[in-house]
């Protein structure tokens with residue numbers, strides 16, 4: 001099935017992206033504004049922690065599907081949200097951080113969501129109460145936690161100052177701009193070294209995409225400069241055919257890919273990364289650290305899972321949830337706490353498009369529970385991801401998932417309509433690059449407008 005037909009098919013599904021209300025000429029978030037029904041039979045107070053891809057979407061769809069009697073409060077510590085998606089394109093100058101910046105104003109005005117700017121520091125699960133660093137507590141009937149991820153500190157560069165000197169830019173913002181400036185300061189004799197953490201981490205294809213974007217920019221602007229990719233994994237873990245082609249053909253002679261390069265430490269003085277596969281020096285070093293659920297989830301006692309099958313870190317870093325409702329799975333006082341987005345383990349990749357999908361399944365489940373109904377027993381979701389390979393071409397990756405009631409996780413499957421369980425682009429193309437921009441605008445409009 002052609003890529004366009006595939007996306008059209010997904011758009012028609014209950015949890016596909018909402019239809020855009022007209023062509024998007026730029027990145028402003030405008031789109032179809034669904035009405036908030038007066039009464040769907042559901043009522044209650046829902047507090048959402050985190051206004052990223054997962055939290056913003058769940059807040060919106062709780063109102064659209066739950067109606068006016070579902071009171072939704074969204075707590076977010078930042079004043080704006082900077083999209084990680086597309087942020088690799090800041091590195092080659094084709095996008096800006098300001099062009100990737102969103103806020104929650106339209107969610108408040110279009111859907112009547114109460115927005116609280118503040119830091120959540122605790123949750124009293126017995127009392128059903130969210131605790132803030134400043135200001136009064138928030139009581140809930142259902143709680144959705146969507147705080148994204150935290151990063152490990154790499155030995156040798158633990159301090160804040162050294163973290164800034166070696167920007168991973170795996171949370172878009174100031175580090176992304178700093179990394180772009182470091183790349184610009186390179187000469188044609190310099191080397192860019194990046195590391196890829198052991199899976200699972202946020203956005204599986206993202207690091208390989210970054211290697212391509214940086215190599216492409218260096219080829220055009222600093223011919224002779226090199227890119228070394230140090231991967232802690234045994235091989236490319238996403239869009240393998242596309243990135244193998246990119247590394248060995250499109251960017252041959254520029255990118256050196258080193259698998260199994262477990263990072264031991266970084267020496268900031270000699271600008272050297274020490275790994276299981278040897279020592280690598282670079283003028284610019286961008287080490288993407290291993291990732292885990294944020295501190296808040298540890299403090300509240302909601303981290304109970306090692307990760308996906310094949311995970312080799314082997315520590316409890318994630319929150320196991322039931323992918324039918326995204327309720328946290330434990331044997332104690334569970335219930336009423338749902339975890340979505342990157343910190344949750346549910347069988348799907350940690351990605352923004354998937355976070356948007358999880359949020360819709362979760363919003364639907366909570367709406368049903370709040371009217372004493374049963375959740376959908378067989379949720380289906382999809383994942384779509386585009387990866388720029390050069391400044392004007394991109395590849396893509398898609399997957400469709402359905403609920404497995406035995407594992408309580410999502411797994412890939414081939415739908416009745418013949419949409420394959422998973423697939424990737426046959427080649428990188430300009431057409432894919434245009435489709436990528438449309439997909440991104442629609443995803444962000446569906447999340448923030």
Ligand SMILES: Cc1cc2nc3c(=O)[nH]c(=O)nc-3n(C[C@H](O)[C@H](O)[C@H](O)COP(=O)(O)OP(=O)(O)OC[C@H]3O[C@@H](n4cnc5c(N)ncnc54)[C@H](O)[C@@H]3O)c2cc1C
Nearest residue numbers: 050052053054077084085120147148203341342351352353
């Ligand atoms: C370079 C890069 C490229 C990517 N490209 C893609 C792509 O092409 N496609 C794709 O699908 N995904 C992509 N991703 C992945 C995507 O960005 C993440 O998977 C997605 O943002 C996860 O959404 P989330 O809501 O779980 O977390 P986030 O989007 O990180 O949102 C979490 C929010 O919670 C807030 N928060 C955290 N703790 C608290 C607290 N205690 N109190 C109040 N607020 C709090 C944070 O401020 C933040 O706004 C990319 C990621 C990177 C780094």
